Every structure is written in structure tokens, then in C-alpha cells.
Amino acid sequence: MSQHGCEHDHVPVIGKAELVAQLLQLLPADCVLFEEEDLRPYECDGLSAYRQLPWVTVLPQSVGQVQAVMRLCHQHRLPVVARGAGTGLSGGALPHPNGVLLSLAKLKSILAIDTLARTARVQPGVRNLAISQAASQYGLYYAPDPSSQIACTIGGNVAENSGGVHCLKYGLTVHNILQIKLVTIEGDLLVVGSEALDSAGYDLLALMTGSEGMLGVIVEVTVRLLPVPEKAKVMLAAFDDVEKAGAAVGAIIAAGVIPGGLEMMDKLSIGAAEDFAHAGYPRDAEAILLCELDGTCEEVAEQVEQVQAILKDIGATEVRLARDEQERALLWKGRKSAFPAVGRLSPDYYCMDGTIPRRHLPFVLRRIGELSQQYGLAVANVFHAGDGNLHPLILYDANKPGELANAEEFGSKILELCVEVGGSITGEHGVGMEKINQMCVQYDSAELTQFHAIKHAFDPQGLLNPGKAVPTLHRCAEFGAMHVHDGKLPFPELERF
Amino acid sequence: MPANDLTASLQQQVQAAYAGKTPLKIVGGNSKAFYGRQTTGAELTVLDVSGHSGINSYEPTELVLTARAGTPLAEIEAALAEKGQLLPFEPPHWGPNATLGGTIACNLSGPRRPYAGSARDFVLGCHVINGKGELLHFGGEVMKNVAGYDAARLMAGALGTLGVLLDVSLKVLPVPQDKLTLVQPATLPAALEQMNKLAGQPVPLSASAWVDGYLYLRFAGAKSAVAAVKQRVAGDVLVDAATFWRSLRELQLPFFAEAASLWRIALPQTADQPKLPGDWLLEWGGAQRWLKTAASIEQVRAAVAALGGHATLLHGGSGSDAFQPLPAGLWQAHQRLKQAFDPAGILNPGRMYEGL
Numbered sequence: 001m002s003q004h005g006c007e008h009d010h011v012p013v014i015g016k017a018e019l020v021a022q023l024l025q026l027l028p029a030d031c032v033l034f035e036e037e038d039l040r041p042y043e044c045d046g047l048s049a050y051r052q053l054p055w056v057t058v059l060p061q062s063v064g065q066v067q068a069v070m071r072l073c074h075q076h077r078l079p080v081v082a083r084g085a086g087t088g089l090s091g092g093a094l095p096h097p098n099g100v101l102l103s104l105a106k107l108k109s110i111l112a113i114d115t116l117a118r119t120a121r122v123q124p125g126v127r128n129l130a131i132s133q134a135a136s137q138y139g140l141y142y143a144p145d146p147s148s149q150i151a152c153t154i155g156g157n158v159a160e161n162s163g164g165v166h167c168l169k170y171g172l173t174v175h176n177i178l179q180i181k182l183v184t185i186e187g188d189l190l191v192v193g194s195e196a197l198d199s200a201g202y203d204l205l206a207l208m209t210g211s212e213g214m215l216g217v218i219v220e221v222t223v224r225l226l227p228v229p230e231k232a233k234v235m236l237a238a239f240d241d242v243e244k245a246g247a248a249v250g251a252i253i254a255a256g257v258i259p260g261g262l263e264m265m266d267k268l269s270i271g272a273a274e275d276f277a278h279a280g281y282p283r284d285a286e287a288i289l290l291c292e293l294d295g296t297c298e299e300v301a302e303q304v305e306q307v308q309a310i311l312k313d314i315g316a317t318e319v320r321l322a323r324d325e326q327e328r329a330l331l332w333k334g335r336k337s338a339f340p341a342v343g344r345l346s347p348d349y350y351c352m353d354g355t356i357p358r359r360h361l362p363f364v365l366r367r368i369g370e371l372s373q374q375y376g377l378a379v380a381n382v383f384h385a386g387d388g389n390l391h392p393l394i395l396y397d398a399n400k401p402g403e404l405a406n407a408e409e410f411g412s413k414i415l416e417l418c419v420e421v422g423g424s425i426t427g428e429h430g431v432g433m434e435k436i437n438q439m440c441v442q443y444d445s446a447e448l449t450q451f452h453a454i455k456h457a458f459d460p461q462g463l464l465n466p467g468k469a470v471p472t473l474h475r476c477a478e479f480g481a482m483h484v485h486d487g488k489l490p491f492p493e494l495e496r497f
Numbered sequence: 498m499p500a501n502d503l504t505a506s507l508q509q510q511v512q513a514a515y516a517g518k519t520p521l522k523i524v525g526g527n528s529k530a531f532y533g534r535q536t537t538g539a540e541l542t543v544l545d546v547s548g549h550s551g552i553n554s555y556e557p558t559e560l561v562l563t564a565r566a567g568t569p570l571a572e573i574e575a576a577l578a579e580k581g582q583l584l585p586f587e588p589p590h591w592g593p594n595a596t597l598g599g600t601i602a603c604n605l606s607g608p609r610r611p612y613a614g615s616a617r618d619f620v621l622g623c624h625v626i627n628g629k630g631e632l633l634h635f636g637g638e639v640m641k642n643v644a645g646y647d648a649a650r651l652m653a654g655a656l657g658t659l660g661v662l663l664d665v666s667l668k669v670l671p672v673p674q675d676k677l678t679l680v681q682p683a684t685l686p687a688a689l690e691q692m693n694k695l696a697g698q699p700v701p702l703s704a705s706a707w708v709d710g711y712l713y714l715r716f717a718g719a720k721s722a723v724a725a726v727k728q729r730v731a732g733d734v735l736v737d738a739a740t741f742w743r744s745l746r747e748l749q750l751p752f753f754a755e756a757a758s759l760w761r762i763a764l765p766q767t768a769d770q771p772k773l774p775g776d777w778l779l780e781w782g783g784a785q786r787w788l789k790t791a792a793s794i795e796q797v798r799a800a801v802a803a804l805g806g807h808a809t810l811l812h813g814g815s816g817s818d819a820f821q822p823l824p825a826g827l828w829q830a831h832q833r834l835k836q837a838f839d840p841a842g843i844l845n846p847g848r849m850y851e852g853l
């Protein structure tokens with residue numbers, strides 16, 4: 001898989017021993033790793049099909065140390081790849097062979113919680129769930145809840161603009177942060193955003209959110225906290241037809257109800273989740289919806305009735321309301337463990353992350369089914385139905401020759417399908433290394449050039465996470481994406497390969 | 498192409514300006530001309546976007562609307578109302594001709610902002626023309642899209658200095674079933690504390706303000722939830738609440754009438770009152786405070802910056818110092834970004850800061 005390495009245009013101007021010696025002047029000895037066995041844990045993120053040992057890994061313990069490392073890397077023109085918990089699913093934290101892997105894992109303090117202002121100021125290595133746990137004693141929580149929330153860091157969440165099952169109502173990471181502190185490639189500290197609701201000048205906070213470690217290293221985040229809803233009720237609805245489940249989602253929203261969470265699973269995922277979590281999911285259903293309604297007690301009671309009626313109207317074969325907190329947790333457990341559950345069905349699985357306008361769901365699922373036949377690989381679909389974010393999980397066996405390549409090709413067809421119906425190649429997992437080619441499908445050369453210009457504005461030498469997130473025009477021409485934009489051939493300015 | 502799709506002509510004008518290095522003054526409904534600085538430059542050409550109008554698509558069940566930049570805000574709000582939906586950020590119009598493009602370019606939000614989000618928060622995607630005359634599409638019509646940098650939300654609040662907005666896709670929401678505004682007398686510190694305490698509780702708060710010794714709290718949501726508020730929160734029911742909140746949003750309350758110099762001050766919600774003379778009006782739980790003062794520009798800016806906020810001068814001043822100056826590191830980032838989008842510096846030069 002030659003295309004999975006980073007683009008190796010960085011020839012180091014300093015030897016490894018010399019670099020290590022210089023780093024040891026900046027950091028304590030146990031914060032600089034350079035032996036192969038110590039580097040091994042950093043060779044991949046959650047997308048373990050892509051592996052690369054870093055040259056050196058550093059684990060700074062203070063913002064000052066991050067700045068010092070950045071200055072050194074800048075001075076020697078060394079690539080820097082930031083890493084949080086390494087749960088990313090697109091190879092964003094894949095190391096550079098001649099670069100420094102900068103782990104923020106040791107910066108894991110919650111610096112302050114302001115209960116009246118409802119904010120928490122935390123270091124980047126703080127785990128997502130740890131914020132809500134620390135805030136819970138005040139009746140507050142941090143809303144974005146990626147399924148990986150036990151492990152993933154807030155720095156990684158900001159870098160990916162992560163979502164979760166509660167995004168439709170409570171927004172993505174970008175909607176729930178107020179301020180970040182960022183170390184530039186030159187080692188300068190920038191304060192972006194503020195504890196007020198807006199700041200003077202351009203919205204750099206939006207630009208930095210989801211920038212995948214390409215523009216700077218996040219060293220502090222101030223998040224907004226929300227009051228824990230007084231009541232949350234979840235119901236499960238079963239359908240004998242995926243199309244009906246999709247229609248039910250539209251009908252709930254059209255009725256003016258915005259559920260706290262609205263998730264869909266197809267038959268294969270239902271079975272897998274049931275085997276794993278024993279949540280009582282109906283195995284014979286073609287699709288289930290999990291709909292969580294939250295708010296004040298009165299509001300939830302009113303909306304539960306409203307939604308139950310809608311679901312029955314659309315033709316749900318079963319509507320089950322969780323009776324208590326325990327049953328609610330169990331219903332969610334099935335959904336939240338869907339990835340590992342599906343993982344037990346096959347030696348390996350490949351998780352896709354496209355978004356689509358929801359009305360195209362039946363067409364997209366049908367096409368995915370056809371592609372599944374064509375590639376001879378099964379696929380389980382888990383869907384953040386409320387916001388149109390599809391997670392098809394392709395089942396394969398990496399030990400069978402050619403099957404990984406086959407799964408990857410199948411995956412890229414799914415992403416291209418998402419773009420075709422007006423969606424995106426990634427809703428929350430990011431482009432990283434994985435979807436770099438599909439970027440050529442979603443964007444034309446002028447748009448990609450604009451992205452490179454943004455990158456250049458912050459990192460003119462291209463040292464931060466090189467080769468990720470935005471493909472070069474040459475790469476796109478090689479990839480040969482037939483992205484016909486307004487009837488024009490893509491990348492006409494480049495010769496064809 | 499439909500008559501109200503001016504994409505080609507707008508693009509040609511920007512290309513010509515790029516070739517000739519002649520600056521453009523981008524104008525929509527001209528309702529916000531008083532906001533910010535004046536576009537500067539010799540041989541300034543007006544780029545009139547107001548004719549580029551109309552709603553391209555609206556899918557109520559997907560909560561997404563896309564409209565051209567010149568579309569009157571009123572037209573969009575009427576189309577949404579017909580389907581029981583609204584723009585959740587409750588944008589100020591500041592005049593009958595307000596357009597979508599101007600609203601997003603200024604990133605203006607109204608009373609519901611702290612509880613629902615800002616204009617920028619609801620931007621899903623946009624088509625823009627950059628300073629080289631290239632037509633670019635960022636984001637999309639889906640709720641989630643993390644492919645590429647978030648250049649779409651970057652356009653919100655950039656005052657047209659990074660690109661000419663052609664159309665914008667927005668997330669919209671259902672109109673709350675019911676609303677209630679409660680009023681009670683309160684000192685400023687007491688009001689500030691109560692607004693923030695309430696926002697930390699599971700009540701459907703949707704606006705808050707302190708005007709002339711009174712605390713105004715608006716609740717919106719399901720009928721039953723709003724009804725329950727009356728049991729929990731003190732205060733008299735305000736009868737003509739819609740007029741009150743609209744007047745506040747449109748800066749038409751008596752407070753705004755004879756403002757010699759009017760400041761919009763953004764602060765952390767719970768920040769103490771800056772030690773500045775003058776009259777105050779608070780909203781957004783304290784995150785947006787309006788000040789009429791005789792204090793000097795430098796005095797206001799220093800006091801506000803010390804509390805972690807920034808101050809915008811709406812009336813008064815020479816118009817050249819509308820926005821809070823940026824620290825050196827951020828200023829450099831701004832200049833480089835401007836260069837990245839508009840290398841010839843032809844898009845609304847000076848509209849936000851001198852040299853941008």
C-alpha cells in the first residue's frame with residue numbers, strides 16, 4: 001500500500017541522534033521516545049490498516065515544552081504530527097517517517113470549571129467523557145459525545161470537529177467550544193476565540209475546528225457546558241422496511257420535534273449489536289430507530305406521545321419506550337457498541353463516514369447493497385439518521401489476499417456515492433490519510449488550491465501533518481477522479497497520466 | 498439561467514477587478530452600511546449583489562434552506578414561517594432591505610443567540626467568489642461535513658473581505674410551540690446572576706435582557722414546558738413580548754434613541770461590569786452589553802479587553818475605529834488569510850480593518 005505513506009518530500013537536515021539530544025535538552029528523559037519498541041504504540045491510530053513508525057515521539061508536559069518542541073522542529077524543518085488518544089479513524093495521526101510525533105497525552109488537567117458561566121477550561125489531552133464527569137456534580141455536561149468518548153481527547157475532538165449521537169439537537173464540537181489556545185509551527189501561542197460569545201476579526205475558531213492538526217497544535221480548550229436535561233426518554237421503533245424508517249425520521253422532524261438523538265441501524269447491525277449487548281433489539285426487523293427525547297419532564301411527556309403516534313402512523317411494527325434509566329442505558333448500549341459488535345462478525349471491518357441529504361437514504365442504501373454484492377463483502381449500516389451521517393461498516397478479512405484493497409475500493413465507491421447525491425465524504429471522522437483521494441471527488445482544483453492557500457497562511461513550509469487532509473493537484477490527477485464539475489474535466493491544467 | 502441568478506456577471510466583475518487591481522465595494526441591501534468601517538480605495542466600484550436573489554431550495558424535513566445572497570431576509574423568514582420553521586439565530590434586520598448575504602457577512606444574531614447559536618453556527622455551506630474571481634463551494638447542504646477546512650463558517654463575520662457570498666445553506670429549526678416572557682425589577686448584578694443561574698438549569702430559556710432596571714426572560718418550547726415555567730420562575734407576564742424582543746433586536750427601544758455614541762460590548766457572560774461611565778443595556782445573559790458613554794475609545798477598549806471581551810463602536814467615532822484592534826499574532830494570521838483569499842486586496846478593502 002504505497003499510497004498510504006505520507007508524501008516523503010521532507011529530507012531531514014539533522015541526524016536522529018542529534019535531534020534526540022536536542023529534544024532531551026527541552027524535555028525530561030521519559031518524555032522523549034526514540035527506540036523502536038517505545039515507538040511501536042504510536043505507529044497507527046484507530047485506522048490500523050495504515051502503519052508507520054515515527055522518527056521520534058515526544059510527550060511534553062507543559063505548553064512551554066510544546067512551544068519549545070515546535071521551535072526546534074521549525075528550525076530543522078521537521079514534520080510534526082500531533083496526536084491525542086489515537087482513536088481517529090482516518091489516519092490523521094499516522095506518523096511521518098522523518099518527523100516528530102507530538103503526543104498531547106500528558107497535558108490532561110481540567111484547569112477550571114466555572115459553574116455560573118457554564119464553561120470548562122481544559123488541557124488538550126483531557127478525555128471527552130472526563131469533562132462531563134467532572135461537570136456532573138454541578139448538573140452540567142459537555143454535549144458532543146462521540147462513541148469513543150471514554151478514550152478520545154478534547155484536542156482530537158477539536159481537530160476533527162467530532163460529533164456524536166446528540167449532534168442534531170446540540171451541535172458538533174464547533175458549536176460547543178468558546179476558545180482555544182494554539183501553538184503555531186513557529187512556536188508562538190495564539191488565543192483564538194474568547195470566553196465571550198464572539199471575538200473581533202475573522203472566525204478563526206471555526207477555521208481551526210476540524211483542521212486535523214494541519215494549522216497548529218491545540219494546547220488548551222474552553223468548552224461550553226449545558227445543563228443536564230431534567231428528563232430523557234428513549235424509544236425503539238422497529239420497521240419491516242428501511243424506507244419506512246427513513247420516512248419516520250422526516251416525519252418526526254416535520255412535526256417540529258428535534259430529538260436529542262435519532263439513530264438508525266439495519267438488520268446486520270441489529271443482529272450484531274443484540275449478540276453483543278443483549279439490549280432486546282428485534283432481530284427480525286429490517287431497521288430500527290432509536291429516538292431519544294430530552295428536556296423538561298412536561299416537554300418529554302408531551303413529545304413521547306407525539307412521536308409514538310407518528311411512528312405507528314408510518315407503520316412501525318413495534319414501538320417500545322424504555323421504562324426506566326436502566327432500560328434506556330441498555331438500548332443505547334446496543335447502539336454505542338455497534339462498531340465492536342459488528343467487529344465480532346468478521347476478522348476486520350472498515351468504518352465509512354459519509355453524509356447525505358436524508359431524502360436520498362433509500363437510494364443510497366440500495367446502491368450500497370448492490371456494491372456489497374459486486375465486491376462480495378457484507379456491509380452493516382449504522383446511521384446518525386437525524387443528521388444524515390451514514391456509517392457503513394464493511395466486513396473483510398485482512399489475511400485474505402486482496403481483501404483489504406477490495407474493501408477500500410468498495411469504501412471509496414460509497415463515498416463517491418455520497419458526493420453524487422449532494423453529501424460529503426466525511427461527516428465526523430475527517431479526511432486524514434484515508435480519504436485524501438476522495439477529496440479530489442468532492443472538490444475541484446480551485447477549491448483545493450484555496451485550501452492549500454489557507455494551509456500556507458499558517459504553515460508556509462508544510463511541516464504540520466504533511467500529506468494529510470488536502471491532496472495535491474498532482475495527486476488528484478494521478479488518482480484520475482472523473483469529477484466532472486459543470487461539464488468540465490477535472491484539473492484541466494494538468495496533463496493526464 | 499434564471500434572471501435572478503447573477504453568478505456569471507458577478508464573477509466577471511470580480512475577475513475584471515482582479516485583473517485591473519481595482520477595489521470592489523460589495524453591497525447587498527445596504528441596511529448595514531453603518532456597521533463597521535467604510536470600504537476604502539481609489540476607483541472603488543460597487544458590486545451590487547442585491548439582484549442575485551431567490552430561495553434555491555428548502556427542505557423542511559431536512560431542516561435545510563439554501564438561498565442566494567441578495568434574497569431579502571424577510572422573504573426567507575416568510576417562506577420558513579409557512580412551514581412552521583425559523584432562523585434560530587433570530588437575525589437583526591436593521592432595515593427593511595436586509596439580505597441574507599449581509600446578515601451572514603456581518604454574522605449578526607439576535608436575542609436567542611446564547612441559547613440557540615449564532616448565524617455562523619447555522620451556516621452549513623456557501624458558494625463564494627474569491628478575490629481571484631474563482632467560484633468556490635465550501636461545506637454543503639448536509640448537517641455534517643468535515644472534508645476540508647471550514648471555509649464556509651469562516652465567511653460568517655468576514656464582512657465580505659475574504660469572498661463574495663453567492664448563496665448560503667443554513668440549518669433551520671421548528672418554531673417553538675409556545676413562548677412566554679416574564680419581567681421583574683432587578684439591579685444589574687442581580688439580573689446578571691439570575692440570567693446565568695437559569696441558563697444552567699433545565700428550563701427552556703430563549704432570551705434574556707436587562708433594560709432600565711428590569712430583567713426580561715423569555716422561554717420557548719413545548720406548551721407544557723413553557724406552562725411549567727410559570728410555576729418555577731418569578732415575574733409578571735409581558736403582554737406584547739414579541740414587540741419588545743423585536744424592538745431590542747432592531748435597536749429600536751428608547752435606550753437606543755438618542756445615542757451619541759453606541760457601543761456593542763461582547764464580554765464573558767458573567768464578567769463584572771466594566772468600570773465605565775454611561776448607560777447600559779444587557780442581553781444574551783450578559784454576553785452582549787450596549788453602552789452609551791462619553792468615555793474615550795481607548796478607555797472603553799482597555800476596560801473591555803481587561804475583562805476578556807471586545808468592543809464595537811456603532812455610532813460616534815470616525816468610523817475608522819469600529820472594531821477592537823487585534824493582538825500582533827492574530828493580526829498577522831488575518832493578513833495572511835486575506836492574502837490567501839484575496840491576494841490583490843480588492844474585496845471590501847478596509848471594511849473591517851485598515852489593511853485588510
Ligand SMILES: Cc1cc2nc3c(=O)[nH]c(=O)nc-3n(C[C@H](O)[C@H](O)[C@H](O)COP(=O)(O)OP(=O)(O)OC[C@H]3O[C@@H](n4cnc5c(N)ncnc54)[C@H](O)[C@@H]3O)c2cc1C
Binds near residue numbers: 045082093145155160
Ligand atoms: C470505536 C470508535 C468510535 C468512534 N465514534 C466516533 C463518533 O461517534 N463521532 C466522531 O466524531 N468520531 C468518532 N470516532 C473517531 C475519533 O474518536 C474522533 O475523531 C476523536 O475526536 C479523535 O480523538 P483522539 O484524541 O483520539 O485524536 P487522534 O486520533 O490522536 O488525532 C486525530 C487528529 O487530530 C489531530 N490532533 C489530535 N490532537 C491534536 C491537538 N491537540 N492539536 C492539533 N491536532 C491534534 C491529529 O493530528 C489527527 O489528525 C470513533 C472512533 C472509534 C475508534
